[in-house]
Amino acid sequence: MIITLDKFFPLFDDGSRDEAAEINFKLYEEIRRYHESLLRELERLYKIAERARSLGLDPKPHVEIPVARNMAERVEKLLDINGIARKIEDYENAGLSRVEICFRIAKDIVSGEFGNLDKETAMDKAVRAAVAIQTEGVVAAPIEGIAKIRLDRNLDGSEFVKIYYAGPIRSAGGTAQVISVLVADYVRRLLGLNRYIPTEEEILRYCEEIPLYKKVANLQYLPSDDEIRLIVENCPVCIDGEPTEDAEVSGYRNLPRVETNRVRGGMALVIAEGIALKAPKLKKIVDKIKIDGWEWLDKLINKDSGGSETKDESKDAVKPKDKYLADIVAGRPVFSHPSRKGGFRLRYGRARNSGFATVGLNPATMVIAGGFIAIGTQLKVERPGKAGSVIPVTSIDGPTVRLKNGDVVRVNSYDEAVKIRDSVEKILDMGEILINFGDFLENNHPLIPAGYCYEWWVQEVRGKIPESDYTRIDEDTALSLCDNYGVPLHPDYTYLWHDISAEDALYLRDYIVKNGKIEGKYGKSSLIIKFDRKAKEILEDLLVEHKIREGYIVLERWKVLARCLGLNEDLKIQKDVKLDELGEHPDGLEFARKASCIDIRAKAPSRIGARMGRPEKSKERMMSPAPHMLFPLGEAGGKTRDLKKAVDYTKGYNATKGEIEVELPLRACPECGRESFYLKCSCGAFTEQHYLCPACGIRTRDEVCERCGRETTGYKLWKVNVRELYHRALENIGERDSNGTIKGVIGLTSRNKFPERMEKGILRAKNKVYVFKDGTVRYDMTDLPVTHFRPKEIGLTVEKLKELGYEYDYLGNDLRNEDQIVELKPQDLILSKSAGEYLFRVSKFVDELLVKFYGLEPFYNAEKPEDLIGHLVIGLAPHTSAGVLGRIIGFADVNAGYAHPYFHAAKRRNCDGDEDCVMLLMDGLLNFSREFLPDKRGGQMDAPLVLTAILDPKEVDGEVHNMDVTDSYPLEFYLATLRCAHPKEFSGVIERVEDRLGDERKYFGLKFTHDTDDIALGIKSSAYKTLKSMQDKVSHQMELARKIRAVDEHDVAERVIKTHFLPDIIGNLRAFSRQEFRCVNCNQKFRRIPLAGKCTRCGGSLTLTVHEGSIVKYLDLSKTLAETYNVSDYTRQRIRLIEVETQSLFESELKRQIKIDEFF
Amino acid sequence: MVIKSIDTRTVVAKFALNGKNVHPEAVKLIINSGVDVDRVVDYACRKCNGSFIITPEDISDVLKELSSGREEKKVFDTGLKDTPKEEVESKGQISILKDVTGKSTCRGTVEDFVAYFNSRYEKLYSILKPRVKAIPIGSLGRIKMEEVEVIGFADNVRELDSSKAMFELEDKTGRVRVYAEGKVKEQVMELFGDEVIGVAGRLRGRSIIADRIIFPDVPISNGNRKRRDFLMVFISDVHFGSNTFLKEEWSRFVKWLNGESENEKLNELAHSVKYIFVAGDLTDGVGIYPDQEKELEILDIYQQYEFAAEQFDLIREDIKIILSPGNHDAVRQAEPQPALPKEFSSLFPKNVIHVGNPAYVDVEGIKVLLYHGRSLDDIISRVPRLSYERPHEAVMELLKRRHLAPLYGERSPIAPEKEDYLVIDDVPDVIHSGHVHTYGTGFYRGVFVINSSTWQSQTEFQKKVNLNPVPGNVAVYQPGGNVYRLKFYSG
Incomplete structure (x- = not known):
């Protein structure tokens, strides 16, 4: 491995240093040293691993994870086309765009630059290269997503091209998918092939098959039949596919040119999520490349936008959307119905641990929401995107609740929330939800009106009022600012006037005038009103904090309220407002503005509905059953695949103990x-x-x-004496036979069935770590972003931090204490505590392996998890084939992994609730081998086929380029939200990552708008995970639904029954009467039960694969829900019919109960 | 086959195979009686269908009846053997010969599935037995013969190349591979799997090279050709409650039945209608497929049946209506399905007779087999020669196999009853099915085969899968005489 840094830093070569601020230069030097240290360390590990591997104890005598410097090299290593990296780099240097490079490379391949190839092979390589370049050489789609490319004949005898897509093409994303089609079209022209002319049957087949795929799998977007027809009729390349689903089409079967009747998932993805969904993007590319024959795309694009664009976009933007409530799962609560009063109030901004598809909540909200929302829990949201991971942000509002004693309090801190959580009666308001501008831009969602917040207010009053800290002010100051300077009311005292009607405001005013008095009895001067249900409800709607004492409503802060109602401090009407002075259907806000003569703003014009998606995760990767080693034991290991059992296994009476027959390489x-x-x-x-x-x-x-x-x-059936092998392995590494189990696998699925050495399994079992299919040990975590951290929150001292190469805080000051905010370096990771503990065990395993197995020095020498700080790991996401080098710099007590958004983007993840894994670099270098990978479609996915050493933000998933990195949004932004402006208006105004890609500032100097006390403050583990039974989960979910004002519990009950329980019951019921059977001994499956009633292989007894229990398990729950809540008759009847059906299947009508003693 | 020394264990085992326990006293009675044990077990199990424990009293009754020779006749007759008299519902000249309603034994255990498939095997075995000199598959390895005949379940049908095919055959004793070439290969390629067939062929090593495939089939000499003076009307898949239910066409049909149509000749025909058969899917039901509520006009299942009952009330009451359920009706989906439960059936007028699916009904000596036709989806997609346009040809394939839903594990759900009600053990005069919404009639070895159409226009789903229904077509049959096709749909 030879790798140098000069490629990465073309900047600062022409005296531009004078322009760069001094601070930037300091940070630039720091990042440069950081990158050098990463490479140095990587090289050191690589050398050790090379020495170990050269002993030949692994499938290959060298390390099998090549290091790639950049996208070009990843593409070359992924596709195995020699010389392609240089070509790509040449084009890059010539300033060509990614898309242009795809076409140029395709042309080079066809013209024989990389060897003389026949038509099919050339086509194949060109298309794969295009997908690889487009996906940064990270995902597995170019190798796994395209099964093959073939030529076929049209009815007129001319040749055309067919691309067979497979399931993993999904990982390429829509844009790369369409580029593959476009490149294929381009190449076929070069090769002089005709276009594809579909028959009517073939078109109809697509029309049947794509919706069917949507049904059995899922599609983000289902094109209409007309759209499918348009695409198939006009697309010059035939989009074909491997069968991916068991489902078969029933209409257009056995077509001569369509090889399968089963559903082709890859094909459906490319047509629906590729061409149909990305038509505008495709059109742009077509125009740029100037390729004809794609004019029909206009029809596809116009179909959508023709009518709707003229509509009032602002109205559309704020219309409630309930799509996120579809596919609701039992036990995962709804926190707010769409845009409902009491739901999450939108606040724009990016905290130092948010952005990139996250939602920020006050930790108090997590507690009050029944503990269902933990750090890293996925929320499905109404807008702007579909989902986001929850991160804690203490600088935004928490929820407002009514306690059992009637008090209404705003809960702003975690501790306070924990104190009162058991006495909460109603959750009046869920608090604020922090979403950054970049997420609106990324999702192409119009901005929706911002609630009045401090960031906005402070920009409006700047220059008008004296300089001071106005973050926390008292009522008198708030009012005097308004009166003296004519500025809008401070957001802390802005109540939710728009949530009540003017009539309600009038009622409240009159009631207070009549029944209110000012007293000093309870602490300071308080407003005391005789209890009245309606008045209290209005105060609750306004979110005015109050207490209930001895039959009185007590308001400690009342002056602003009185003023807003037009009352003076003696509770006399100072400015009377009549309803007819206001507009039609006036709301409380109009009333209050008029009555107070103050500029009062809307506090919560936009509310965001949300429900729980999947829970957060932080767990070691285990296959099931979880093996310690990739060594086949066949049936000899029993159900647990235990080596110890195989060691004592005898096939027959005369067989040698421990001799088993398994397939191994020849x-x-x-x-x-x-x-x-x-x-x-x-x-x-x-x-x-x-x-x-x-x-x-x-x-x-x-x-x-x-x-x-x-x-x-490449393999044969071997007779292997595992007893001998085991004892020899023990001897080799000087271990003694221990009591625990050492689990192998039943058989190997790789091409040549290469096994691991048993020594590795023994040592893994000893250290209680498990192996994954590729030989590595992995730890999975939900992805969370963080760009800045405080050393103390991840357990770092200033000294340690300096050791790691951090010298300044994020403002460029020298590091002096652990409370300073420091900008995270892009490849540094803050792992979960439990990840630290597991990786610590892995380090022990690796050290023992180095010493006892390879005869080398130990490497990690860790005595506690913290000793791993500074060590390198590989980050790797599912569906990708390229790992990213990372460095551990600390641990946080959360069930998720915090890392720089760049790092996640390099793995092609965002933070919307996905998870991926880390592994110790040394473990990967020593133990990973391609020889272990399963020989089937998708087998190359989720394996570190190549390693990115230094990540370049330019070459990561483009989504992160939309993340904003400023410290505040301008005033115009807030004003623009009120007219639901398109976020595009602010690209270039609000600084985003994209604006920094041109120079080295992409690596440092990012800013955030909101701070948080501690990135690990909040609920650690969702109640969804801590509650064990489904019954408990559902009852807690429903209890929460009743408590939250923004949630309609009846609707929740109906949805849970309709979208989770009933389909589950029905599915199992249908499966029951067509089920397979299984042998309890040898696990042999039988499609139909053998007549003999026992296993035909081993004689064991047979068991059902679908039981009565799995069918009725949700039936009682559904019945209880339907009885307790207002569920539609239709749903009730469905439950009733299913109950009758289960009785009919599981209760004999003729059973005659006979007591035993009747006989004797 | 006479077994000389029989021990207690064997007898208990034989009962156990049928899912029964037997009282020790009863065992003694059997051993001492000297009657062939298999005969006693067989008869006793059938007689005591439903009770798990065979008592000595049961056995002495059985022995008495066996010695008086009463048993033989019944076995051949209806397959209903010894059902108590009152269960043969008698309404005028209609008797229900076989129907699972009220007799379901299914408890959903592994044993139920074993018993179910054994029942299927035994019933079809006894049909094939006169024509196939079958030996147990398990004994193939021990014999020296070259020519062999076996009976078993077909499985794993595979085409090896353009001239060869292979499948497996399973009976209680084992499994054997069967290879076929030439004409036999063509036959093999049309096997569904899971049907019970006979194979005659040559033993080669551990496999059989098939010379002949023997289907249970309907005897060629079959046929009840006596001409009757009444008409039978066959309909199905009315889908009351659906928003695609064809209201006008339906009321035109009712008008015709009542002799109120414009056409005198048709009215005359209507006058002779004495029976209407409805082969399932009377209503559209609720929750049958996802988002069904969007395609329903009547959301309430009770109202759907109330509406159906009202409609049947309009039909002149001297016409007897025999109604069996389908997969949209408010009964269990797994077949055999029982008749509609009381809460629904009680809504209907008295001239409606509720039966299960499938059901054998004897109408003035004409045996009609009603079966909704769920399995037609499976077999039409399995055999390329068959199509939805000619559904009756698919039904003929069922007759050939003497089983209504041979394919297991696909779209037809099975309720594992102790007895396989789906075996066509008695050859009917008429077989009536529906489900696929297309129309077709024909004769197969003397059996009148009818797949009746629907009263629902094309649904969204059918559009997607390219299924063109033929609604409003009604088959009218005069036993021994003509078949009329009436069209009430013009679209």
């Missing part, structure tokens, strides 16, 4: 001729792979049989 030593399934022969030489033809039985060195041309296999 290798032979060129020196001594002995056969082996390992790389290293017992004589010390390296063995070579041999192959068997399954048809002819002959042995070759080739993957294709020389006699019959069939594919050969």
